[in-house]
Amino acid sequence: MSREIDSREIDKLDEPQALPTTARLSLGLTGAAIPTREQLRFQLDHALARDAVHTLLDIPALLHGLQQRGRAGFVLRSAIEGESRQKGRHLYLRRPDLGRTLHPDFAQALRDYAASTPEKPDVAFILVDGLSALAIERHALPLLDALLPTLDDHSSLAPICIVSQGRVAIGDEIGHLLGAKLVVLMIGERPGLSSPDSLGVYITWNPLPGRTDAERNCVSNIRQEGLSYNDAAQRIAFYMKEARRLETTGIALKETSAPESSRVSD
Template identity: 50%
Template sequence: MSDKSVPARPLIDLRSFTPARVALGRSGASVPTRPLLDFTLDHARARDAVHAVFETPRLVADLGALGLAVSEVRSRAVDRRDYLRRPDLGRQLDPDSAKALARDAAGPCQLALVIGDGLSAAAVHAHAVALVSRLLPLLAEGDAVALGHVVVASGARVALGDEIGAILGARMVVMLIGERPGLSAPDSLGAYLTFAPKPGRTDAERNCVSNIHKAGLSHDEAAFKIGWLIREGLAREVSGVALKDESADRVPRRIGTALPE
């Protein structure tokens, strides 16, 4: 039975709850001028995000201010056009980068962090450093997780983290990367976690924390979820479909604790 004392909210009020394009109105057979101009602007912002220059010196300096030593690598995509036309090249390290990374590897580590431009360098510039600054204290709590390497990767696709993690001997790799821009969020960052990374891992073997941006998941919320998945993944020695995000309901296991029979 409906409560007639509660007035029906006009459809236009839905716009205060979502950045999605709802209740745009109509002008003849088309939309009004303002929504059309807004669409054109958002489309331009999405295109700009895809082609934005990845400012690696700035990113390395900002990460250094957090006390992190950073290695720089690039994929086999020689430029942005190559990157967009050949996704496979963005999943493979440039040979010189692979050799340099192997020289930097000092032995196996628990965790490697890779920050790649992906399809939105704007997302990395806007959110990566702030997210890392909130993640580091969570990794240091209690049974601390040792962050062995931090790598900034240009021309990166998600799977590039698998090769990087394998070279560094990481038990787990976390890839922070710019997601494909949408018309409501051109600067959305994603985090992909893979246990026992190696070339050939599939998306089913990763966990993803996505939509990290001002109108989506906050830096604090994302850091909490990522930290929980790192600890639980290392404890269970799994990631992907075998590891569900139960961060809202459970405390992660102690790393190294065996699962019950």
């Protein structure tokens, strides 16, 4: 039998909070186990992440926020629609394909809108709950506030779409139906243990159903402890400008001097 690891023989790290990491270090040992305080901290973080996944988007609050900013909102739902609220969330987790498609009624509504609006928009902003409605509720409007003033005044914007039970690729269908040249889609990212409200932004030129993630650019980890609104806005504005200049997004745009971009995930 080998000797057990003994906590009494391990010296504490000097100022662990000063280290450039949020890893759960120096947790201590009781027997072989994690002591109670750290055990419960983990459980609370997991509870927050779980609740974030299952929280449903507060659409009236978002519409109200847009109205205060003098912006029109267009409410859409994915093909998950038709199920009860919580059942819908469980279906959403099992069927990513349905989350990438608009419900037919809402696709029709969008088609009708586009038919009644002769001028095609340059940019469509789309807010999608994704895996964290909390991320959209906390960060989408402040990020728009930081981003919109930096954009070229001449570009025309579609009404801001709000989508529930959606995934990243639903932006392709929406952008296509609107006839938009560029889609900027904000979505709640999969909650991490210490980041229940992380927002991701995907920029796609010439949106069409069937686009792959390689054809998008992504700015992720937008949250209080992560990327700030101003930094995120700067990167997004950069991608939007480059997308218009090169008439493409994705890999072709990646090698430029953009501030570091992140992994694509959905």
